[in-house]
Amino acid sequence: MSLSKKYENLKKYLSGFENIAVAFSGGVDSTFLLKVAKEVLNNNVIAVTAMSCSFPKRELNQALRFCKKEKIKHIVCESEELNIEGFSKNPVNRCYLCKTELFEKIWNVAKINAIKNIAEASNMDDNGDYRPGLKAVKEQKVLSPLREAKLTKNEIRALSKKLGLKTWNKQSFACLSSRFPYGQEITPQALSMIDAAEQFLLDLGLKQVRVRYHGNIARIETDETGIKFLTAAKIRKRIYKEFKKIGFVYVAIDILGYRTGSMNETLPPKLLR
Numbered sequence: 001m002s003l004s005k006k007y008e009n010l011k012k013y014l015s016g017f018e019n020i021a022v023a024f025s026g027g028v029d030s031t032f033l034l035k036v037a038k039e040v041l042n043n044n045v046i047a048v049t050a051m052s053c054s055f056p057k058r059e060l061n062q063a064l065r066f067c068k069k070e071k072i073k074h075i076v077c078e079s080e081e082l083n084i085e086g087f088s089k090n091p092v093n094r095c096y097l098c099k100t101e102l103f104e105k106i107w108n109v110a111k112i113n114a115i116k117n118i119a120e121a122s123n124m125d126d127n128g129d130y131r132p133g134l135k136a137v138k139e140q141k142v143l144s145p146l147r148e149a150k151l152t153k154n155e156i157r158a159l160s161k162k163l164g165l166k167t168w169n170k171q172s173f174a175c176l177s178s179r180f181p182y183g184q185e186i187t188p189q190a191l192s193m194i195d196a197a198e199q200f201l202l203d204l205g206l207k208q209v210r211v212r213y214h215g216n217i218a219r220i221e222t223d224e225t226g227i228k229f230l231t232a233a234k235i236r237k238r239i240y241k242e243f244k245k246i247g248f249v250y251v252a253i254d255i256l257g258y259r260t261g262s263m264n265e266t267l268p269p270k271l272l273r
Contacts, residue, residue, distance in 0.1 A: 003155055010149035011040050019044035020143070021110040021118045023102070024074070025055070026063030028153070029121035031167040032160045033146055037119070038072055046113055047072050048106045050079035053191050054176040058199065075109050081177060088186045092132070094177065099136035107140070119143040125153045125260075171208040172260065179213045189247075193218075196246045201239070205229070208258050216249035221258040 014020070014037055022034045024047035037045040049063050060076070067074035081087050081098045091097075106118050120137055123146045127134075137144060146156065153172070160168035177186050179194050190213055197211040197218055206226045212219040220239075222230065230236060230253055243251045254262075 001150065003158060006149050006151055006155065007036075007159055010036060010145055010151065013145055013148050014040040017041070017117050017143075019046075019115050019117065021046050021048050021106060021113070021115045023106055023118065023120045023142075024049050024063055024067070025121075025173070026059050026066060026167075027121070027173045028160065028167050028170050029123055029146060029156055031066060031165055032156050032163070033119065033121040034066075034072065035070065035160075035163060035165060037145075038070055043073075045072065046110075046115060047074045048109050048118075049074065049076045050102050050105065051076050052078070052080045052082075052175075053188050054081055054186075056176065056195050056199070059173065073113075075113075077105050077109055079105055081175075082186065082188065087177075090177070090180050090182055090184055090186050092182050094132075094182070096132035096136050098175070098177070099133040100140065103136060103140035103142055117143055119145055121146055123147060123151050123153055123156055169207075174260075179211060181212075181214065184213070184215070193247050197243055197248070200242050200246075204235070204239075210258060210262075212254075212262070216247075217252060218243055218248040218250070219252045219254050221254045221256075221262060223258050227253065227257055 020037055020041060022030065022037055022045060024030045024034050026049070034045070034047055047063070047067050049060065051060055064074065079102050081101070084097050084101050087094060087097050103118065110116070110118050120142050122131070122134060122137065122144050127147070157168050176191050176194050180186050180190070194211050194213055198209060201209045201211070201220070206222050206229065208223040209226060210221040212221060220230070230239070240251050
């Protein structure tokens with residue numbers, strides 16, 4: 001199916017709803033979904049962003065700016081994942097616990113604003129990995145318009161570029177809790193360390209980056225361009241000095257580079273089917 005046809009199918013799908021609340025993180029996918037929903041439904045769409053210690057302030061600020069520019073009603077709600085029973089222990093269904101609580105809060109916001117539907121922005125690429133959050137999507141009766149339109153991440157980027165969205169080449173983002181190996185406790189201090197470390201690397205000029213937390217070890221994942229950048233001795237020493245200030249003892253560069261869901265590599269095969 002052509003990309004233009006998928007785009008038209010997305011708009012047709014969205015037009016079938018009276019109104020929609022979009023779970024909006026400010027990332028590539030949710031920005032594109034919100035933009036198209038606004039185009040189709042005009043003022044019958046609102047954006048809802050959850051604020052927590054696993055959601056960097058830079059991402060919240062970008063979400064706020066986008067909604068202001070596009071004149072979209074934007075509601076920011078508190079959704080502190082660490083208060084969810086069992087979440088901080090980082091079980092393999094961590095994302096399910098988080099999404100369940102998140103969608104419950106978005107439904108509350110939707111009902112207060114007389115909105116009958118809520119939508120999230122997972123795409124076709126999310127079907128090929130361990131995504132327990134998709135179970136919550138189904139249970140909470142949340143719409144997934146981008147998957148309904150069979151859109152992949154690269155296709156969303158291409159369409160975003162055509163629409164003039166600055167997020168078309170933005171790095172992929174997942175909540176900071178995804179930086180921890182399953183079973184390792186998630187704490188506010190550790191989340192703050194990851195946030196500071198990633199912000200430092202982004203300020204250096206890296207585009208796609210993750211700092212994975214392994215206790216006193218920070219494992220940096222970045223793309224090929226980033227790996228070449230990190231090979232310079234002055235850069236490595238500068239990073240090490242800053243990461244020591246943040247609280248890490250050791251700093252490593254992952255030789256495989258950035259990849260989505262790298263923490264899932266430790267999971268048993270039966271969970272990945």
